[in-house]
Amino acid sequence: MKPQKIDHVCIAVRDLDEARIRWEKILGKGPDDEYVDEPEQIRVARYMVGEVGLELMESTSPDGPVARHLDRHGEGVMVLSLGVESTAAAVDELTAEGFPFVPAPETGEVLRPFRGGRFAFVHPKAVNGVLLELIDDGTGD
């Protein structure tokens, strides 16, 4: 595999509206995208910085994955996401190399759907504490 780019970086925040005020002064603009991802229990503001999406991410529930991350680690960078041609192929290749993946709590599946593509998380214990995502746009399978 060969990731084509860093697709996005997610920053876990406690209060998205308050975080937006700070980051928009630094980024010099409002969000390029805003969405709620119900399976992941997150509300997101995304800002394109060059080819990378910088995402501010708030939990929509007190016990979602972002809420639990905030309880354990506090605010900060939570996810680093690499854009790949095919998430399924990348998961197969890295699984064969011994990398563990994090199954989705609801489905137990490693591959998770998002807007026509799929993503998966390499377990942080295998990649130096980083919650490393692989994501495709659904055109490469």
Next chain:
Amino acid sequence: MKPQKIDHVCIAVRDLDEARIRWEKILGKGPDDEYVDEPEQIRVARYMVGEVGLELMESTSPDGPVARHLDRHGEGVMVLSLGVESTAAAVDELTAEGFPFVPAPETGEVLRPFRGGRFAFVHPKAVNGVLLELIDDGTGD
């Protein structure tokens, strides 16, 4: 200000040689750059992923900033760096907006030199726990 791109993302690791083995399987290549930054007390392997440098970073001393970060937070993403036209101008603009910066321990200066350019760190307390770097290549001042 308007950052042009994410310049690099730094991952703090305890053992660079061991981390390289894992990450090079994921990135599908060896480093595009390797260097030691003595003032920062770090040894770095940098991999270009699209336009962004993904850096694995090990401390060269037991009490350098990366060693202290590892003691407090463990391994993981430590720095998010935004490429700007002029670090000095960005620092002036954000200081006027009330953002605090982290002075370099050795010099007490906010602006730090690197390869003809300069960089500076916004204090994590002002940006949701992110150690946010601004960096230029020295051509914009």
